[in-house]
Amino acid sequence: MTTLTIRAPASSANLGPGFDSLGLSVPLYTTLRVTPQAQTQVVPLGPELEGTPADTSNYVYRAMKLTATRAGQTLPPARVEIETEVPLARGLGSSAAALVAGIVAGNELLGRPLDDESMLDVAAREEGHPDNVAPALFGGIVVATLDRLGTHYVRLDPPAHLGVTVLIPDFELSTSKARAVLPKQYSRADAVHALSHAALLAAALSQGRLDLLQHAMQDYIHQIWRAPLVPGLSDILEEAHLHGALGAALSGAGPTVLCFHDTREDTARLHAYLHSVMGKNGLSGRVLDLPIDGAGTQVTREQKEECQEQNAL
Known part of the structure; x- marks a missing residue:
């Protein structure tokens, strides 16, 4: 059994005149650990998430289901542990980091049916604007638009210094x-x-x-x-x-x-x-x-030790 770790960065949007269209990512992270199992569990951890729902009404899990809906698939059950360094309601994209982390987690669980552009479109339409979700997904500085034809973006590497x-x-x-x-x-x-x-x-x-x-x-x-x-x-x-x-x-x-x-x-x-x-x-x-985070959302996979021991037998 494999545990997925998804890490999405915080973001700062607008940067002055780029209202709802320009943002950058910074290295404060929302981290999910997702392990397939027989029944779904949602486990918020740490003081920042105190009082957030510990069930499928949690925003992260609802974000995971957005991927399944876009892909036309059923989300398999899993244990979803959630931690964050991003302060809530402070203008650093806490909801965008949770949304993007959940969408990416759902995509991984389903075998990656959505490409990056589709995941961005799902996130931007859920938020109503792409300025936070685009840098949370791609890292760096991102200029993005959302219209009826889709979500379009240009990612910039941060200038030196x-x-x-x-x-x-x-x-x-x-x-x-x-x-x-x-x-x-x-x-x-x-x-x-x-x-x-x-x-x-x-x-x-x-x-x-x-x-x-x-x-x-x-x-x-x-x-x-x-x-x-x-x-x-x-x-x-x-x-x-x-x-x-x-x-x-x-x-x-x-x-x-x-x-x-x-x-x-x-x-x-x-x-x-x-x-x-x-x-x-x-x-x-x-x-x-x-610094400006240049990596965006990252996914790693870890094989559980007990499963490795069983396979060895």
Whole structure:
């Protein structure tokens, strides 16, 4: 009997103007251990998953069933153990990591009936947008679109010397709440601003133009509307470049804030600034330097020892 281990990374979406279409992966992981057996068991492990369903209503298991539905097959029973390093409701793609890990796990159990593009399409349609699920699946930096014809993407290797600093506050912010504050209509000027800056950001990342990130990451579509939900965000967006950041953005729906930095430079000054912003606003949280994960979701197989012993007999 083989145990599958599936590891899907966290992700940061939007990166400023790339609303619902641009994201990158970072090395905080949701990990599944899936072992075929006679009856299905779902086992959430660890403090991050305390209180999540320990049955087939769990989001990970429902994601596994999405693969079976797309493939027109029946999901075989299995023990599914779930762990995560990704903080929930913080803007780091916790639901996307769970969704992608479950879809990939289901695909492995069924003998891989879906290719990568099909798995991305399943994930993007379930989430409603591809900005988190695409980097969670493929790693790196991903530009992706979702329309009635399918899900389309371009994956970029991270530019040399580009690192990520994240400020993860100790409070949750639901995506639904963060979306509820967005306007239903935008002016032509704001639309042009969004399109031009998203295009410049994608081009800058593809060509390693780190000098352009501060300008390219400006956004009027979602960040200015969400700023009241994240104390200190406006200050960071305006001032982080004065303290060593190459650019700054709200990570996904927040409240995590992402800053790009040059890995050849010391980030102590940036860390001190981010902690000072939290202190000024009465917040606590973590500041982490992270590389961009280049691998995406990984699958390994391990033969159980007891089965190996039985086979030897």
